[in-house]
Amino acid sequence: MAIVRVEVTYKRGVEDPEAITVEKNLRILGYDSIKKVNISKIYEINLGDTKRDAEDLVMEISEKILSNPVIQSYRILR
Amino acid sequence: MAIVRVEVTYKRGVEDPEAITVEKNLRILGYDSIKKVNISKIYEINLGDTKRDAEDLVMEISEKILSNPVIQSYRILR
Numbered sequence: 001m002a003i004v005r006v007e008v009t010y011k012r013g014v015e016d017p018e019a020i021t022v023e024k025n026l027r028i029l030g031y032d033s034i035k036k037v038n039i040s041k042i043y044e045i046n047l048g049d050t051k052r053d054a055e056d057l058v059m060e061i062s063e064k065i066l067s068n069p070v071i072q073s074y075r076i077l078r
Numbered sequence: 079m080a081i082v083r084v085e086v087t088y089k090r091g092v093e094d095p096e097a098i099t100v101e102k103n104l105r106i107l108g109y110d111s112i113k114k115v116n117i118s119k120i121y122e123i124n125l126g127d128t129k130r131d132a133e134d135l136v137m138e139i140s141e142k143i144l145s146n147p148v149i150q151s152y153r154i155l156r
Contacts, residue, residue, distance in 0.1 A: 007120075022121070025143050031135075033126035040120045042085075043100070048111035057109075065103050 002047045002054045005077040006062050009040040014071045042077070080125045080132045083155040084140050087118040092149045119144075120155070 010016040019039045026034050043066050047054055055076060062074040088094045100115045121144050125132055133154060140152040 022143060026139065029142065031139060033128035034123060034139075035126040036124040038122040040122070042118045042120060044116040044118070045112060046114040048113040050111035061104065061109060061112075064107065065100060 004045050004047060004054055004058045006043045006045065006058060006066060006074050007040050007077055008043065008062070008067045008072055008074045009038070011071055011073050082123050082125060082132055082136045084121045084123065084136060084144060084152050085118050085155055086121065086140070086145045086150055086152045087116070089149055089151050 010019075016039055019037045022037045022039070023034070026037070043062075045058065045061070047057060050057060058076055062076075063069055067074045088097075094117055097115045097117045100117070101112070104112050104115070121140075123136065123139070125135060128135060136154055140154075141147055145152045
């Protein structure tokens with residue numbers, strides 16, 4: 001039973017609509033100094049009992065379910 | 079000019095609809111061993127030029143904009 005953490009972020013140059021909304025809300029509320037917000041998601045996955053290699057399984061899940069490989073990248077955190 | 083990272087998570091006992099959807103999708107796709115998925119968001123904020131104390135400013139933003147204090151908690155990462 002392994003717990004693995006995966007970080008998913010938007011690739012450089014791809015606009016994150018949520019980050020843009022946060023930046024806009026910050027401006028509206030008067031936080032004018034703030035230049036930039038980047039958002040990433042951390043998935044903490046309890047793999048349960050499996051015969052598969054943990055890293056191999058997490059890479060597969062990350063590519064199929066947790067991220068959109070066209071616009072996002074992921075990395076397994078140690 | 080400081081860059082600060084804030085992690086926002088759902089409080090214990092509060093259901094995260096996104097995590098539940100990910101768990102469901104994993105089951106549908108045959109990843110039956112996986113017991114639990116927890117998701118947190120990391121906001122990396124470039125505070126820009128401000129006279130305010132960075133931690134004080136980030137706490138204010140986290141409570142007002144980045145999290146819903148009723149169901150989520152945040153912590154400033156070092």
